[in-house]
Amino acid sequence: MSMQNRPMREITFGEAIREALAEELRRDPRVFIIGEDVAEAGTPFKVLSGLVQEFGPERIMDSPISEAAITGMGVGAAMTGMRPVVDIMFGDFVTLVMDQMVNQAAKMHYMSGGSWKVPMVLRTTMGATRRSAAQHSQSLHALLSHIPGLKVAIPSTPYDAKGLLKTAIRDENPVVFFEDKMMYRNKGLVPEGEYTIPFGVADVKRPGSDITIVATSSMVAVALGAADKLAEIGLSAEVIDPRTTLPLDKEALIQSAKKTSRAIVVDEGYEQYGVTAEIASVIADGAFYYLDAPVKRMGAMNVPIPFSPVLEDLTVPTEQAVFDMAKTLCGRV
Amino acid sequence: MTDAMDKRAAGNPPAPGMDVELYLGMYEQMAKIRAFENKVNELYTSAKMPGLSHLYIGEEAVAVGVCSALTREDYITSTHRGHGHCLAKGAQVDRMFAELLGKKAGYCAGKGGSMHIADPQSGNLGANAIVGGSAAIATGAALAAKKLGNGRVVVCFFGEGALGQGLLYEAMNMAQLWKLPILYVCENNQYNEYTHFRETAAGELADRPKAFGIHTETVDGQDVRLVYETAQRLVERARRGEGPAFLLCETYRYHGHHVGDIDRSYYRSKEEERYWQEQRDPLKTLADWLSGAFQVHRSAFEQIENSVRAEVEAGAEFAIQAPFPDLSEVTEHVYAESPDA
Numbered sequence: 001m002s003m004q005n006r007p008m009r010e011i012t013f014g015e016a017i018r019e020a021l022a023e024e025l026r027r028d029p030r031v032f033i034i035g036e037d038v039a040e041a042g043t044p045f046k047v048l049s050g051l052v053q054e055f056g057p058e059r060i061m062d063s064p065i066s067e068a069a070i071t072g073m074g075v076g077a078a079m080t081g082m083r084p085v086v087d088i089m090f091g092d093f094v095t096l097v098m099d100q101m102v103n104q105a106a107k108m109h110y111m112s113g114g115s116w117k118v119p120m121v122l123r124t125t126m127g128a129t130r131r132s133a134a135q136h137s138q139s140l141h142a143l144l145s146h147i148p149g150l151k152v153a154i155p156s157t158p159y160d161a162k163g164l165l166k167t168a169i170r171d172e173n174p175v176v177f178f179e180d181k182m183m184y185r186n187k188g189l190v191p192e193g194e195y196t197i198p199f200g201v202a203d204v205k206r207p208g209s210d211i212t213i214v215a216t217s218s219m220v221a222v223a224l225g226a227a228d229k230l231a232e233i234g235l236s237a238e239v240i241d242p243r244t245t246l247p248l249d250k251e252a253l254i255q256s257a258k259k260t261s262r263a264i265v266v267d268e269g270y271e272q273y274g275v276t277a278e279i280a281s282v283i284a285d286g287a288f289y290y291l292d293a294p295v296k297r298m299g300a301m302n303v304p305i306p307f308s309p310v311l312e313d314l315t316v317p318t319e320q321a322v323f324d325m326a327k328t329l330c331g332r333v
Numbered sequence: 334m335t336d337a338m339d340k341r342a343a344g345n346p347p348a349p350g351m352d353v354e355l356y357l358g359m360y361e362q363m364a365k366i367r368a369f370e371n372k373v374n375e376l377y378t379s380a381k382m383p384g385l386s387h388l389y390i391g392e393e394a395v396a397v398g399v400c401s402a403l404t405r406e407d408y409i410t411s412t413h414r415g416h417g418h419c420l421a422k423g424a425q426v427d428r429m430f431a432e433l434l435g436k437k438a439g440y441c442a443g444k445g446g447s448m449h450i451a452d453p454q455s456g457n458l459g460a461n462a463i464v465g466g467s468a469a470i471a472t473g474a475a476l477a478a479k480k481l482g483n484g485r486v487v488v489c490f491f492g493e494g495a496l497g498q499g500l501l502y503e504a505m506n507m508a509q510l511w512k513l514p515i516l517y518v519c520e521n522n523q524y525n526e527y528t529h530f531r532e533t534a535a536g537e538l539a540d541r542p543k544a545f546g547i548h549t550e551t552v553d554g555q556d557v558r559l560v561y562e563t564a565q566r567l568v569e570r571a572r573r574g575e576g577p578a579f580l581l582c583e584t585y586r587y588h589g590h591h592v593g594d595i596d597r598s599y600y601r602s603k604e605e606e607r608y609w610q611e612q613r614d615p616l617k618t619l620a621d622w623l624s625g626a627f628q629v630h631r632s633a634f635e636q637i638e639n640s641v642r643a644e645v646e647a648g649a650e651f652a653i654q655a656p657f658p659d660l661s662e663v664t665e666h667v668y669a670e671s672p673d674a
Contacts, residue, residue, distance in 0.1 A: 032480070058480070064510070069503030072469020077477040079458060079470070080408065080485075099500075103463055104470060112451035112459060113442030114666040148667050172669035198673065 006191035014047045014184035016158035017123075020165035021048070021085065023194070025055050028083060031169060034061040034070050035087025035123075043089065045125070045184050071097040071122060075105045075174075078120035083169060088124040091178060092138045097122070105174035106149030120175070121168045126154075127180035127218050127268060128305050128316050137305035137312070139217070139268040142275045144176045145245040151175040151199055152246040156220035158188035160243055163197030170196070180218040180268070200247035204256070208238035211262040211326050214253055214279055215241055219266040219317060226322035235330050245275055253279060254286030261292040262329045266317050271299030293329045298322060353627045356619060359401055359557050360634065363393035363616050365641040366417045369426060370588075372645050373416070373433065373447075377592040381653065383435055386447045389417035391587035394615035395520050396421040398560025399488055399580070402568045408456045408474050408487040410467035413448045414586075415460035418490050423455035426644055430652035437658040438651075444658075444666070456485075465491055465498030468517075472504040475515035475577070486571045487515045488564075494525035496534055496541060505577070509545045512576035516567050517542065519579065520554065522586040527600045542579035554582030555613040558622065585609040 011019070024031050033048065039062045042049030052060040063070045067088055074084040088094060094101070105118045126139035145152045151173055155161040161179065168175040205220055206227050215223035220241050227237035240256050242249055257263040263283050265276040276297035284295045301315040370390045376382040389396065392414075400409065400421035411418040419429060424440065432439025433447050440452050451459035458474060461467040471489035478485040495501055496519070508515050525533050542549045550567070552559045560582060567578040587610055589597055597606075623629040 064503070064506055066503035066506065068500050069469045069472070069507060072500065072504065073473030073476055073507065076410075076458065076470035076473025076475075076487075077480075078473075080474040080477040081481055082477045084473075099463060099466065100469060104461075104466060108451075108459065109669050110666045111441060111445045111449045113440065113444050114669070115441070115453050116451055116459065117669045119669075151668075170672055172671045 006193060008189045008191050010187050011158055011190050012184060013158045013161055013179070013186045013188070014045065016162040016188075016190055017047050017165060017179060018049070018051065020162045022051060022054065024166055024169045025051070025059060030081060030083040031085065032059040032061060032082060033085045033087060034063050034074065036063055036065055036089055038062060038087050043087065045181060047184060048087070067093050067096040068100055071100040072104060074120045074122070075100060075108065075118055078118045078174075079108065079116050083119055085121045085123060085169065088122060090136050091124045091126040091140050092135050094124055094140050094143065098143070101144065101150065101174065101176065102147050106147045109173070110149060117172050118174045119172045121165075121177055122174070123177045123179065125181040126178045127182045128300065129182060129312060131307065131309060131312065133307040134304040139178070139300065141176070141178045141245060142269045142273070145275060145278070149174070150246060151244065152178070153199065153244045154178045154217045155243060156205070156215070156217050156241050158186070159190050160197060160203065160241075162190055163195050164199070164243060167196045167199060171199070178217065183218055197243070199244045200249050202240050202242045202249035202252035204238060204240050206237070206239040208236040208260065210236045210260055210330055211264065212238045212240060212256040212260045213322065213326065214263060214265045214283075215239055216245070216267045216275065218268055222317060222319050223266055223322055225319035226326060229319065229323045230326055233327070233332065235326065235332070237326060242279070248279070248282070250282045250286065253283055257283045257287040257295070258290040261290050263287070263291070264296045264298060264322065264325055264329065266298045266322055268316060269299055270302055271297060272302045274299045296325055296329060298325060353623065353629065356558065356623055357629070357633070357637070359397050359561065360616065360619050360623070361637045361641060362397045362421055363557065363619070364638050365426070365644065366393045366396065366420050367616065368638070368641045368645040369416060369420060369429065372649050374588070374592055376433070376649065382433055384446055385591045385593055386416070386433065387414040387591045388586075388588040389414055391609065391615075392520055392522055392554065392584045393417055394557035394560050394619075395518065395554045395582045395584055396490070398557045399516070399518050399564040401561050402564040403456075403486065403488060406456055407485050408458050408471070410458045410471040410487070410489050411450070411460035412467075412490055412492060413460065413462045413464070414492065415448065415450060415490070419450045419452070419457055419460065422457050424450065424452055424457065426648035427651040430648045431655050434652045434655070435657060436652055436655040437662075438655045442658055442662065442666075465495035465501050467491070468495065468498070468501040468504040472508050472513060472515055475508060475513035476511065478514050479511070484572060485514065486568050488518055489515060490518050490520065492525070493519055493521040493530045493534065493538060495519070496538060497525070502541070505542055505545050505547060505579070508577040509547050512574060514571040514574070515577045516564065516571060517577065517579045518564075519581045520584050521581060522584050524586060524590070524600065526590045527594070529600065539579070539581050547577055547579050549579040549581065551581040551583065554584035555615045555618055557615055557619050585613065
């Protein structure tokens with residue numbers, strides 16, 4: 001059945017994640033979830049509520065507060081026949097699992113000459129403006145996207161979240177899955193029944209002709225908002241979401257920039273050495289002869305995320321800032 | 334492979350201490366590891382081997398004693414000083430050498446090298462060059478074994494230096510909480526690289542697993558019979574679902590931290606090295622016992638030594654002659670192939 005003919009429902013981003021997990025848990029007995037407060041508590045974000053009732057504590061496993069070890073145990077279990085989904089509550093805590101992801105999971109297949117595989121998923125969160133201060137607000141997906149051997153998904157809608165998570169669980173490699181915790185209650189249309197979304201395929205969220213705005217995760221909504229405002233002044237912005245930073249759909253991003261001749265890259269990670277830098281470089285290189293303006297990058301401000309709401313709100317790119325940047329690039333004053 | 338080893342592989346171990354063939358088999362394995370490591374040292378010092386290696390000489394009884402208590406289907410994780418573990422678990426000498434020389438025929442197609450030998454066929458989940466880095470991987474494999482109900486046991490080898498790593502304690506905590514089938518084997522070779530363990534570890538080493546309620550035993554790691562008998566009890570205990578155990582083996586590294594660590598006077602004395610080599614050598618200890626208890630003649634050991642030396646020489650020659658990987662292979666195996674979404 002084609003996607004268009006399916007009955008669609010409006011569900012939240014969090015519900016889409018839960019559906020993907022529940023469907024994969026039903027489909028494959030090797031899948032299990034391990035993490036802090038994932039069972040009865042359903043995580044602090046309640047995304048996993050109800051799963052332990054259906055699948056039991058053997059498959060929805062509450063762990064001690066030991067991020068590094070549960071991740072490493074995910075690696076070992078994945079190598080020996082299981083499909084673990086490791087839950088790391090806050091993306092800031094990926095620093096605690098870096099040896100297991102970077103030196104173990106990512107390298108196992110290559111280092112063993114292809115003889116071992118690590119089919120695991122590490123789900124974690126990202127995103128500021130929850131008033132959670134510097135250690136619970138970062139978007140650290142660039143750190144993982146740096147590492148050969150890992151795959152990194154960073155969905156922006158309930159539809160993408162569900163399809164990409166199911167793909168992640170079926171992938172034969174370690175996948176890190178970043179969910180913006182500020183989007184869990186956002187709603188979107190999701191078809192009933194089974195579907196997956198391939199990695200490395202960007203999605204045009206809004207077609208346009210004057211400027212390309214490449215945006216990820218929470219920044220897609222920001223970019224779409226900016227595109228609405230740009231339309232009011234007669235500028236047509238194309239919003240394109242790579243959906244996975246690793247693999248990255250370079251060709252689609254380059255083609256969009258060639259078409260519009262201008263590009264801005266917006267991402268909630270720190271701007272310095274970030275995802276925006278990589279994507280801007282891909283576009284600058286691939287679309288050089290078509291560009292009418294330098295490729296611009298907009299990321300989180302290069303400061304630890306502050307607590308005070310008035311300060312925190314300054315650190316994340318806004319609709320207005322993206323609008324202003326696009327306007328300038330298009331030569332409007 | 335001796336008959337005794339065949340019997341063991343078939344899952345029918347003879348009663349400990351009663352079978353001369355079993356212990357002659359262990360002697361052969363220890364002698365093979367020693368001959369292998371001596372050859373590694375020779376390849377390194379004659380500039381035939383890239384990189385460097387951490388030799389296992391002196392510690393052979395631990396790998397052989399423990400792995401003799403395992404089936405081929407059981408898993409191990411190993412360390413940067415891992416050649417002994419890999420050989421004892423069933424790796425072939427020729428493919429080991431090929432890996433050490435970065436050749437295509439190696440266990441990792443030349444991409445892993447000395448510190449990363451891995452082999453699914455012999456249940457080797459991989460040697461790990463991060464100290465303590467495989468503690469959670471091994472524990473995760475034990476979790477999988479329990480979930481799958483396949484009766485497998487996992488052995489996690491590490492040196493006493495790994496007791497400085499927090500990951501090990503996180504993993505042991507869960508192993509005991511969930512009664513996972515795993516044996517943590519700590520090889521206390523006395524030195525964290527170039528520093529005596531008493532300078533780095535507070536309290537008694539064995540008290541640490543005990544704090545989690547993990548069944549803990551300490552053995553003379555130079556006596557392969559003791560290591561084997563103890564490991565066998567602990568492995569079978571884990572296989573019965575009675576949970577993890579910790580086996581602390583007192584042992585000694587005859588050579589330096591790695592092949593290039595020649596001048597060791599600033600951290601240990603020649604007298605100490607001589608004591609272990611002359612009084613506590615695992616091959617000598619086993620040979621003396623076999624001679625006394627079973628009247629095994631010296632010529633039997635010589636025959637074994639000649640045969641493993643020949644195997645090692647042939648293996649090294651195979652590796653020297655073997656081709657390097659094709660240059661196109663540099664980008665192969667970054668990712669495993671996945672089904673189309």
